[in-house]
Amino acid sequence: MSTTCRSLPEKQKPKGEGGTDRQQRDLETPKSRNVVSVISQLADDNLTLVRNISTGLAAVGVIVIARSIRVITKFRAAAEIPVRFIERNVRLRGKVHSITERGIEVEHVPIYLPVISPLLSKHRDVSTAPLVVHLAGVELTPEGKMWLQKNLVPPQTVWLQLISREDNTLHCLVSQSRGSVWSYCMNEELLRLGLARRAPIAGVPPGSPLHWRLHKRLHRAEVKAEKKGLGLWKRESLWERASKALRDNPLLRLMGRIFKRTRTE
Known part of the structure; x- marks a missing residue:
């Protein structure tokens, strides 16, 4: 006698649970x-x-x-530069305008942003006014001024690292590109060639971190010129020193005057 196994019916969910959730999902x-x-x-x-x-x-x-941040503002006078730019020693780009007794006149060239720069400068005065720049911590010799005029020919591009500001004059480290990668600081270069001597750094408090950094850089450059005897540190040769000593000797000068008188008589 065979028995038939019937599968047990699945447990049915209570009416009102599964059906209601499915209907809500179908509606939502x-x-x-x-x-x-x-x-x-x-x-x-x-x-x-x-x-x-x-x-x-x-x-x-x-x-x-x-x-x-005024990165696209063109500065036409030192007074227009924000104080925070001076305090942070920001670098500005410019083109050499001329070199005068006042210093290096540089036309500021701001960062150019396509579309935006023309919009901001559209209704402004397009006239250009140069900034007056002094080489910070440097006193030029006459030969140094000639060298500067020869090596900074308008409209060459230079970089101005702001150090301080006095009235309408900027005291800066002026750098110029040398090739596509390297650049050199003209303040240091002039001292390195013996064409200038160190001077007090205007507008920088003595003993401040910035003062010591600049002093170290400029002093190192000046010492190199002194060791090599370049420019104003040039040493006289033995013959030149002997000739000068003879010319300055009082006895020899007296004998020279006596000799001239005897010849005239």
Whole structure:
């Protein structure tokens, strides 16, 4: 006698639980899909507008940042440079305008940002005014001025590291590019060639960290010229020293005058 095994019926969920959840999902899914579809359709229909708004917001942000740090502002006088630029020894780019008794006249060249720079300078005065720059911590000799006029020919580009400001004059470390990678500081170069001597660093408190850094750099350059006997440190030869000693000897000068009188008589 065979017995038939019947599979036990699955446990049925209570009425009102599974059926209700499935019905809610069926009702909510079309609604959610409809909202997403509407948003996507609006974005597709107004894609150009969305892009323009994003671009405009980005441009406004860049303009606000650029104006706040004044990287694209053209300075026409030392007084226009913010105090924080001087305190942080910011480097400015410029073109040599001329070299006069007042110092090096440099036309400031700000950072150029396409589209934004023309917009900010569109309604401004386009006239140019040079900044008056002194080589910080350096006193030029006449030969040094000639060297400077020969090596800083307008409109060469230079970099000005701001050190201090007095009235309408900037005291800077002036650098010039040498090739595509290297640059050299003209303050140090003039001292290294013996064409200048160290001078007090105007506007920098003695004993400050900045003063000691500059003093060390400039002193090192001057010592090199002194050791090599260059420029104003040039040493006279033995013959030159002997000739000078003979010319300055009182007895020899007296004998020379007596000899001239006897010849005239």
